Amino acid sequence: MMDLINLRFLFYGYTAGFLIIFAFVLMLVSRGRRIDKELTRLKSLVEDGGGHDKDRV
Amino acid sequence: MTRGLIAALAIARKDLRTELRTKESLNASASFALVILVLFSFAFDLGREEIYAISGGMLWLVWSFAGALIVNRSFARELPNDCLDVLVASPAPAWAVFLGKAIAAFFLLILVEAISLLPFGLFYNIAWYDSAGSLLVVMALTTWGITVVGAAFSAVTVNVRLRELMLPVLLYPILIPLLIAAMGVTTGLFSGDAVPGSAAASLRLLAGFDVMYTALALYLIEYVLVG
Amino acid sequence: MREKATYVLGILGTLLMLLNLKTIFLDLPNEAAQGAIFRIIFIHVPAAINADVFLFVALVASIMFLAKKNFFWDSLAVSATEVGVMLLCVNLATGSIWGRNIWGVWWAWDLRMTSQLMCLLLYLGYLLVRPAIGEPTQRATMSAFISIFAFADIPLVAMAIRLPNVRTQHPGPVLETGTLDALYRPPFIIGIFVLLLIGAALTLVRLHQETTRREIDSLRRELHAI
Amino acid sequence: MLAVAAERVWKYFGDYPALRGATLHTKRGACLALLGRNGAGKTTLLRILAGLSRPTKGEITLLGQSAGSHESRRRVGYLGHGIGVYDDLSATENLVLFGQLLGVNEPAKAAAAALELVGLTRVKDGLAREFSRGMRQRLAVARAFLHEPELLLLDEPFTSLDDRAIAVLQTLLAGALRRGATIVMSTHQIREAMELATDVALLERGQIVYSGPQTAEMLADPGWLYRTYGDKGAGDRSARS
Numbered sequence: 113m114m115d116l117i118n119l120r121f122l123f124y125g126y127t128a129g130f131l132i133i134f135a136f137v138l139m140l141v142s143r144g145r146r147i148d149k150e151l152t153r154l155k156s157l158v159e160d161g162g163g164h165d166k167d168r169v
Numbered sequence: 170m171t172r173g174l175i176a177a178l179a180i181a182r183k184d185l186r187t188e189l190r191t192k193e194s195l196n197a198s199a200s201f202a203l204v205i206l207v208l209f210s211f212a213f214d215l216g217r218e219e220i221y222a223i224s225g226g227m228l229w230l231v232w233s234f235a236g237a238l239i240v241n242r243s244f245a246r247e248l249p250n251d252c253l254d255v256l257v258a259s260p261a262p263a264w265a266v267f268l269g270k271a272i273a274a275f276f277l278l279i280l281v282e283a284i285s286l287l288p289f290g291l292f293y294n295i296a297w298y299d300s301a302g303s304l305l306v307v308m309a310l311t312t313w314g315i316t317v318v319g320a321a322f323s324a325v326t327v328n329v330r331l332r333e334l335m336l337p338v339l340l341y342p343i344l345i346p347l348l349i350a351a352m353g354v355t356t357g358l359f360s361g362d363a364v365p366g367s368a369a370a371s372l373r374l375l376a377g378f379d380v381m382y383t384a385l386a387l388y389l390i391e392y393v394l395v396g
Numbered sequence: 397m398r399e400k401a402t403y404v405l406g407i408l409g410t411l412l413m414l415l416n417l418k419t420i421f422l423d424l425p426n427e428a429a430q431g432a433i434f435r436i437i438f439i440h441v442p443a444a445i446n447a448d449v450f451l452f453v454a455l456v457a458s459i460m461f462l463a464k465k466n467f468f469w470d471s472l473a474v475s476a477t478e479v480g481v482m483l484l485c486v487n488l489a490t491g492s493i494w495g496r497n498i499w500g501v502w503w504a505w506d507l508r509m510t511s512q513l514m515c516l517l518l519y520l521g522y523l524l525v526r527p528a529i530g531e532p533t534q535r536a537t538m539s540a541f542i543s544i545f546a547f548a549d550i551p552l553v554a555m556a557i558r559l560p561n562v563r564t565q566h567p568g569p570v571l572e573t574g575t576l577d578a579l580y581r582p583p584f585i586i587g588i589f590v591l592l593l594i595g596a597a598l599t600l601v602r603l604h605q606e607t608t609r610r611e612i613d614s615l616r617r618e619l620h621a622i
Numbered sequence: 623m624l625a626v627a628a629e630r631v632w633k634y635f636g637d638y639p640a641l642r643g644a645t646l647h648t649k650r651g652a653c654l655a656l657l658g659r660n661g662a663g664k665t666t667l668l669r670i671l672a673g674l675s676r677p678t679k680g681e682i683t684l685l686g687q688s689a690g691s692h693e694s695r696r697r698v699g700y701l702g703h704g705i706g707v708y709d710d711l712s713a714t715e716n717l718v719l720f721g722q723l724l725g726v727n728e729p730a731k732a733a734a735a736a737l738e739l740v741g742l743t744r745v746k747d748g749l750a751r752e753f754s755r756g757m758r759q760r761l762a763v764a765r766a767f768l769h770e771p772e773l774l775l776l777d778e779p780f781t782s783l784d785d786r787a788i789a790v791l792q793t794l795l796a797g798a799l800r801r802g803a804t805i806v807m808s809t810h811q812i813r814e815a816m817e818l819a820t821d822v823a824l825l826e827r828g829q830i831v832y833s834g835p836q837t838a839e840m841l842a843d844p845g846w847l848y849r850t851y852g853d854k855g856a857g858d859r860s861a862r863s
Contacts, residue, residue: 115426115431115432117497118430118431118432118433118497119432119433121433121436121493121494121496121497122432122433122435122436122497124493125433125436125439125440125489125490125493125494126436126439126490128486128489128490128493129439129440129443129486129489129490132482132485132486132489133482133486133594136478136479136482136598137598140598140601140602140605143605144601144604144605147605147608147609147612148608150612151608151611151612151615154612154615154616154619155615157615157619158615158618158619172725175722176722176723179719179722179723180719180723183708183711183715183719186711186715187708187710187711190710191710249704249709250704250705250706250707250708250709251702251703251704251705251706252704252706252707252708254669254672254674254700254702254704254706255700255702255706255720255765256723257673257674258672258673258674258695258698258700259695259720259723259724260692260695260696260723260724260725261723262692318545321541321545322542322545325525325538325541325542326525326538328529328534329525329528329529329538330528330530331528335524335525335528338520338521338524338525339521339522339525339542341517342514342517342518342520342521342546342549343518343521343545343546343549345514345517345549345553345556346549346552346553346555346556346557347552347556349556349557349559349562350556350559353559353561353562354561356561357561363561364560364561365560366560367559367560367561370559370560371559371561374552374555374556374559377552377555378552381548381552382545382548385544385545385548389462389541389544392462392537392540392541393537393538393541395673395674395675395676395690396533396534396537396669396674396675396676465678467636467637531635531636532635532636532637533634533635533636610636610637611637613636613637613638614636614637614638617635617636617638618638620661
């Protein structure tokens with residue numbers, strides 16, 4: 113009986129741990145997507161607005 | 170070095186003078202402390218013994234809240250008219266500017282604490298004046314800790330959006346060890362039955378906190394003030 | 397290069413983790429005093445140790461930024477801090493569940509859990525304030541300052557909660573002494589490495605994002621200047 | 623000896639370079655008008671000279687001292703966008719405080735003299751808060767001249783001033799030049815700057831593209847400098863369109 117409860121909490125524990133790591137990874141992935149999108153948007157904007165900047169920088 | 174100290178004192182005097190003139194943060198802080206003190210008596214229904222047991226904790230919660238209101242203004246006071254630029258551009262070293270601000274905040278918070286001790290003794294019937302000397306030492310050590318870290322974070326957050334909200338978020342976690350020690354030793358003072366050795370250990374911790382953060386802040390503040 | 401390193405670290409970490417999980421759950425016998433639940437230490441303690449490692453890396457990176465003003469160090473500091481905070485969360489969650497099982501309460505103000513919680517609060521402040529600072533150089537400088545202040549507080553927190561008059565629960569040296577039976581030692585050490593590898597991989601990913609973010613910021617200024 | 627010697631100064635904000643190797647040499651006793659469009663880096667350069675900001679790369683010496691050092695701060699006067707006086711202190715209190723910070727020998731005396739100079743003696747005990755806009759600006763001018771600086775750094779000095787303050791400032795600047803002091807002022811209003819300027823520097827996209835004595839062409843035609851030495855890229859763009 114005691115062992116069953118123990119096992120249940122053991123399962124909870126590992127699940128919680130991995131869930132947190134997984135949530136962090138998901139956060140990273142979604143943020144990465146957002147950042148990449150923003151980068152391409154800005155790059156195209158800069159190329160439209162002032163192509164001459166490229167060689168100056 | 171001496172030139173820096175002179176500049177620090179000049180800045181501290183300036184801060185105290187303007188604050189006593191306008192009472193911007195002083196009024197807010199003192200009345201806030203008073204209100205919280207009153208509210209505490211309704212928050213808990215306490216007997217004599219229990220009041221003593223929570224007295225130190227209550228007092229330092231109130232005072233650390235009051236302290237956040239004081240230090241919030243510390244560097245924010247320099248924002249109108251870009252006065253901070255003039256201070257930083259002046260020959261006074263950055264650490265002196267910071268030290269002056271911390272000293273001013275220290276005396277302002279001590280003043281608020283002294284004011285709120287009266288209603289505290291009155292409402293809760295605690296004879297704090299019996300141990301006034303020791304209490305003053307604890308107050309001085311803890312208040313310096315609050316104001317030196319508070320003034321440092323005031324400088325850090327001075328140009329930040331939502332400065333008033335960001336400062337407490339940074340300040341209170343850092344103050345946790347300081348407040349734990351101060352609360353314990355203050356409760357021991359009032360109730361007179363401190364755990365043996367706890368007062369000395371707490372005072373050592375308070376002093377250690379003060380020394381460490383004063384040194385860190387004085388050393389690092391130049392990076393914060395000179396962009 | 398960076399991408400390759402990320403993959404290698406990530407895959408290595410995951411493989412090692414799967415192997416280790418097999419050892420932990422299938423090969424090891426139950427511990428006498430605690431039964432099955434003791435197995436939680438193979439994630440709980442490595443998370444704590446690695447959280448401290450990553451926060452220490454963040455401290456070093458913060459000091460390096462102030463000394464060198466190179467934004468690589470700032471990016472490393474924030475990446476390592478985020479991973480460290482994530483590991484602190486793992487540590488606290490698993491510890492809380494373990495405490496519920498052993499002591500019957502979710503939170504018992506156990507010494508080390510308490511100091512980890514306060515550590516979490518310290519660095520949450522860092523992560524909250526950081527995005528509020530608009531100018532990158534200022535953001536990096538202020539962040540470094542906060543990081544140094546936060547790390548300096550950790551030993552003080554540990555001292556404060558051990559003051560003789562502070563009433564934290566002293567649950568006895570369930571995991572306090574650190575003398576682990578030789579049988580349990582290999583999976584424990586591997587467990588530390590697993591989280592180190594995974595944490596390093598995540599830090600690299602985050603590091604790359606931070607670099608891209610700076611690029612975005614400079615493009616914005618570029619547009620502004622045109 | 624040079625009053626300002628800035629060698630290839632770079633200043634990054636994040637990854638964005640606000641200054642890209644700006645080099646500037648100014649003789650002692652000169653009055654330099656630092657011209658440039660908004661965002662060209664004028665304020666950034668002046669803040670670095672004033673010791674409010676550190677360059678990412680490059681060497682700067684002011685009057686033979688490195689910028690930001692105690693000695694250079696003591697000999698430099700700075701007037702930025704804000705007026706830099708405290709609203710809740712009186713005119714005298716303000717100047718005495720800054721006199722102490724600047725290391726002036728007798729702050730009270732220097733403060734009285736400076737107030738006399740800008741015509742605020744009558745209201746010396748009034749709070750700056752109660753002053754009119756123009757009076758506050760004159761107080762700011764008095765603050766910048768309090769310690770008789772050998773190098774004056776002025777960021778857009780004429781933009782926010784009223785007529786009387788401009789007159790006071792111009793008198794003081796002329797007096798400072800006679801004393802042998804050096805002036806560096808940023809501005810995008812060429813006409814006002816040219817009245818005093820002996821030298822001109824043009825800052826474009828973080829670089830000094832022209833630096834030299836003020837000439838007749840500039841006086842006659844304010845746009846001439848921008849057209850001749852201004853951003854070639856911008857010129858190309860307008861030619862295309």
